[in-house]
Amino acid sequence: MISYSPVTGPIIAQLQSRLSPGAIVTNPAEIEACATDASALHHRPELVVRAKTVADVQAVLALANSHRFPVIPRGGGSGLAGACLAHQGGVVLSTRDLNAIRSIDTANFTMEVEAGAISAQVREAAAAHDLFYPPDPAGMELSTIGGNAATDAGGPACVKYGTTRDYILGLEAVLPDGTLIATGVRTRKGVVGYDLTNLLVGCEGTLAVITALTLRLMPRPTxxxxxxxxxxxxxxxxxxxxxxxxxxxxxxxxxxxxxxxxxxxxxxxxxxxxxxxxxxxxxxxxxxxxxxxxxxxxxxxxxxxxxxxxxxxxxxxxxxxxxxxxxxxxxxxxxxxxxxxxxxxxxxxxxxxxxxxxxxxxxxxxxxxxxxxxxxxxxxxxxxxxxxxxxxxxxxxxxxxxxxxxxxxxMGGTLSGEHGIGLAKKQFLPLELSPTSIGLQQGIKRLFDPNLILNPGKIFP
Incomplete structure (x- = not known):
């Protein structure tokens, strides 16, 4: 277990000076709401921040990397595996206020949307232009598009259309040291370097905080x-x-x-x-x-x-x-x-x-x-x-x-089709993955996050 710094008064003061007004949550009911998700788990965070801008996300992560306190990304809180819970303390970083539909390109069938947009709203925004965003995970009225990407959420439409991963062309994301990166392409094809987009999709917020997505759309079924x-x-x-x-x-x-x-x-x-x-x-x-x-x-x-x-x-x-x-x-x-x-x-x-x-x-x-x-x-x-x-x-x-x-x-199956591993299933990971596979993945985690401040203790036993 890593020894993390508590979120002290001086750290909160530094956050206050760097964040947008109102970003630090003081309402006890909202803080308590961030202690749970759709699982039966309960872990109350030391602090909750509702990022108003991408710069807020960068500031929180940069300070966390410097002071060594955990940051736990949170979307709609509808997950079933405890991936958005602060079981080691620290700051829950909500992206719910980063929810703009930045653009819809009807000529190229793409949409750029911020991570906090509700999944159903993304589909409705596409439909307003007679376009179709197929993924339909349960709880679309609650889950965020960034949360869906973090778990590669599925749904009933998977049988024909695939999962969230299949509709993400590129990402905007913040690394654990506060650096903003862009991954992927805006074209339907692209093979330039390693596929960082697909690495971040499904990582359950352990490698980076997704702040925006470029989505592939389709013609709407008649x-x-x-x-x-x-x-x-x-x-x-x-x-x-x-x-x-x-x-x-x-x-x-x-x-x-x-x-x-x-x-x-x-x-x-x-x-x-x-x-x-x-x-x-x-x-x-x-x-x-x-x-x-x-x-x-x-x-x-x-x-x-x-x-x-x-x-x-x-x-x-x-x-x-x-x-x-x-x-x-x-x-x-x-x-x-x-x-x-x-x-x-x-x-x-x-x-x-x-x-x-x-x-x-x-x-x-x-x-x-x-x-x-x-x-x-x-x-x-x-x-x-x-x-x-x-x-x-x-x-x-x-x-x-x-x-x-x-x-x-x-029977040739897998532990999780769409909910992810998070806290609830991490003890089962060695049942499916070899020590070599787990070791490689932990090495990737340390490469992205050497101080292990971003969503620590998730996925790996």
Whole structure:
């Protein structure tokens, strides 16, 4: 453990003299809000700074590097891994006020936006110019675009469009010593030197603080339609996914809910659930309306061939929002009904989703938990929500989590599809990465941040 300086009165005075008026947060409620994110972790910072300008970010980092106190970047605070929490004290540096849409280039399909802009606002700004920003991570109304870049956030649209990384052409970022750098290009192609942009994307704020992004946009799809399909088992649902994609169809979203999730939201569905352990697929297609309407008929016919019991189309925006509300309610209801709640977001090869879901009852019995599984059927990213009505049984539940993660890795999967490692999962990193790989990554961290002041103690065990 590195010995860091406390954020003393003289340090605060220096910050006060260098920062924009109002940048230092004094409201106790706002400071307390920065002690948490969407995980169950709680770490109160010594100080919170809301950067008003890029120069504010540079000043905080330069002083931190000089005085050796930690700086923890924070976007919307919607992460599930504790990556924005000050578990070693120091200054939480919020980028929420750096939220301008700097420019939209309709001729070249690009947008320059500051890191604190809310994800949904980025998509809306593109749509206002009849352009499309595809990534759609959960919590788009809360998460910032910089936070999405820091974790390479995904979402349902990944199956067709990829993750946040795929839409970042370049970055503006501040290094741990306060130096401002620009990475990447404004063109669609560019191979000049090492790819620093992709190195910073997904680094969870451990190498630099992202202050602005140059995003790649696309023409806006002219129409989107959806559908719900109920199957008698997860195996039938997953065989349907494989059949649909093998036939050349690429949905813009294809989500699944297992039988435990359906038991929570059954009254919201437009049809009754069959007995046993049913599963649900939520499917969307986008593109020209004249093309996707008959394509959806074909997709649903394939689903019925694989055992779909009920299928219901959502041909307009109102119907689509209703079925997405079903999906959104799952996470809320799981969290509300369980005193002990451990969210994991593993990913496995598509062909092994049903296999993983099928073995969950064994882990439930062995470790005294209930496991709710839902996620992105098109890319194998499964949200496993391990819950218990007995908070005192956390140690047993965590043993179950470890056993499940080992099973996922044995199936050729990965520990995290989109939430990142942060604090919550860093102890599991050696399960997936070799000592050589971890050592190389720690060497990169020290090259960028020799004094280890930027988001210390995250990712690495």
């Amino acid at each position: 129409a989107t339609i959806g559908a719900l399909c109920i199957f008698g088992s997860m195996g039938e649902a997953m065989r349907s996914v494989a059949r649909i994609m093998a036939a050349g169809h690429l949905p813009s979203a294809i989500e699944f809910l297992d039988h435990r999730c359906l038991a929570l939201i059954g009254e919201l569905l437009p049809f009754s659930l069959p007995s046993g352990k049913p599963s649900l697929l939520l499917i969307e297609l986008d593109g020209p309306a004249a093309q996707i309407a008959p394509e959806m008929d074909t997709v649903l016919a394939l689903a019925k061939d694989e055992g779909a019991i009920h299928c219901r189309k959502a041909p307009n925006e109102q119907d689509r929002q209703q079925i997405w509300e079903v999906r959104r309610q799952v996470s809320l209801r799981i969290h509300d009904q369980a005193p002990l709640y451990i969210p994991e977001d593993v990913a496995v090869p598509l062909s092994r989703i049903a296999e993983l879901v099928d073995v969950l009852p064994d882990y439930e019995t062995r470790y005294g938990v209930e496991i709710f599984a839902f996620g992105h059927a098109g890319d194998g990213n499964i949200h496993l929500n391990i819950t218990s009505q007995y908070p005192k049984e956390r140690e047993l539940a965590e043993a179950g989590v470890l056993a499940l993660l080992k099973r996922v890795l044995a």
